[in-house]
Structure formats: C-alpha cells, structure tokens
Amino acid sequence: MLAAALKVFARRGLIGTKMSMISEEAGISQGLMYRYFESKNELFTTLVQQAMNESVSGIQEVEKMSGTPLQKLKFLTEMILEEDGQAYFMLIHHARTSDEVPPETKKLFEDYSMDAYIVLLEPLIKEGQRIGELAQDDYREMISNYFLVISGLMTLGIHNFEGFQMPRADVLLRMFTKER
Numbered sequence: 715m716l717a718a719a720l721k722v723f724a725r726r727g728l729i730g731t732k733m734s735m736i737s738e739e740a741g742i743s744q745g746l747m748y749r750y751f752e753s754k755n756e757l758f759t760t761l762v763q764q765a766m767n768e769s770v771s772g773i774q775e776v777e778k779m780s781g782t783p784l785q786k787l788k789f790l791t792e793m794i795l796e797e798d799g800q801a802y803f804m805l806i807h808h809a810r811t812s813d814e815v816p817p818e819t820k821k822l823f824e825d826y827s828m829d830a831y832i833v834l835l836e837p838l839i840k841e842g843q844r845i846g847e848l849a850q851d852d853y854r855e856m857i858s859n860y861f862l863v864i865s866g867l868m869t870l871g872i873h874n875f876e877g878f879q880m881p882r883a884d885v886l887l888r889m890f891t892k893e894r
Contacts, residue, residue, distance in 0.1 A: 715736070715740045715742060715746075715747060715750065716760075716761065716764070717740075718736055718737075718739035718740035718741075719736045719739075719740070719757055719758075719761055720761055720765075720801050720802070720805060721739060721801060722735050722736050722739050723736075723758060723761060723805050723808065724800070724801040724802075724804035724805045724808070725804070727808040727812055728754070728755075728758050728808060728809075728812055728814055728815060729812065729814050731754065731758075732754070733747055733748075733754050733757075736754075736757070755816040755818075755819075756816075758809070758815070758816065758819060759816055759818045759819045759822070761805055762805060762806065762809045762819050762822055763822055765802040765803075765805050765806050766806065766822060766825075766826045768802060769802065769806070769826075769831075770826070770830070770834065772790070772793055773790065773831070773834045773835065774834065776789055776790045776793075776838075777834075777837065777838055782842070782845070782847055783838050783839065783841050783842030783845070783847055783848060784842060784847050784848065784887065784890065784891065786838055787838065787842075787887055787890060788883045788884055788887055789883075791864075791883035791886055791887060792883045794864055795864075795867075795880050795883060800868055803864065803865075803868050804868055804869075807865060807868060807869060809822075809823075810823065828858070828861065831857065831861065832853075832854055832857045832858070835853075835857045835860075836853055836854075836857070839853040839856055839857060839890075840853055842890070846892070847891070847892075848890050848891060848892065849890060849891060849892050850892070856889070856890060859889060860886075860889070860890070863886060863889070864886075867880060867881070
C-alpha cells in the first residue's frame with residue numbers, strides 16, 4: 715500500500731491524487747486503506763516523513779562507506795537517480811512546493827531544511843577538497859547547485875522525453891571536480 719501511494723503521490727502530487735487511485739494501484743479496496751490511514755493527508759505526511767528519514771539515513775550511510783569522496787557522491791547520486799530514489803525525491807518536492815500540504819507535513823520541513831542537507835554533505839565535500847579531488851569552490855554553493863540540478867532533472871521528467879535520458883552520475887558530478 716505504501717509503495718503504491720508513493721508511486722501515485724510522486725507522479726501526481728497531493729492535490730492530483732485520490733485514495734481510489736492509490737487503492738487501484740495497490741490492488742486493494744479503498745476501505746482497507748482507511749483501516750490504516752484516516753485520510754489522504756495522513757498517508758501523504760507519513761510518506762513524506764519516511765522519505766525524509768530515508769534521505770538523511772542514506773546520506774549518513776554513504777559517508778560511512780569506504781572510498782573517496784567523489785566515489786561516495788557518485789553512489790549517492792546513483793541512489794537518487796534510481797526509480798525509488800526518484801519517487802522519494804519527487805514526493806519531497808511536491809511536499810515542499812505545494813500550497814495545499816497539511817500543516818503536519820509543513821512542520822516536517824523545520825527539521826529537514828535544505829541547510830540540514832548542506833550540513834550532512836559538508837564533511838564529504840570538505841574532505842574531497844582537502845585531498846584535492848574536488849573543486850575548491852564554496853561547499854555550500856556546490857551542494858546547493860547539486861540539489862538544484864537533481865531537482866531540475868526530476869521535475870522536468872527528462873527521462874520521459876524521447877531521445878533524452880537521465881545523465882549518468884559521473885557526468886553530473888563533473889560540476890564538483892577540479893578543472894583540468
């Protein structure tokens with residue numbers, strides 16, 4: 715049920731989604747859905763909370779991995795660009811940009827601001843700069859630009875246009891590397 719809801723909300727946003735669409739996607743009755751969630755808003759907020767928790771824990775896990783900072787960034791980017799990563803990213807995007815999100819969802823963004831993501835990625839970028847693997851630009855600007863590019867790719871849905879494909883992670887990460 716949650717996977718189906720994620721898929722529908724990521725594609726249509728909160729306003730464009732009906733519980734009947736989710737129940738149809740999940741192959742269950744609408745009544746069964748209401749047994750677990752009182753409303754579409756409660757389900758949406760639950761998924762946004764889950765997506766934000768997963769994004770933070772994903773970044774923390776990447777930082778613990780072995781490898782260079784650039785290798786870790788590549789792995790993180792590949793995770794975001796995977797189908798599940800895209801769905802979570804789009805769900806968070808809808809939640810951040812829609813005027814119609816429930817107050818409980820808006821409150822989540824107090825704990826998960828963009829600054830929180832900058833703080834999470836700061837050690838990785840600074841380490842890459844320290845060892846000479848990454849450009850010596852302002853790390854905050856680098857991280858902001860990274861998320862702007864990813865966000866643009868997701869919201870444009872470039873993978874749905876004939877002749878276009880999602881760029882490879884290593885191509886996207888060239889914006890982090892030193893000029894040669």
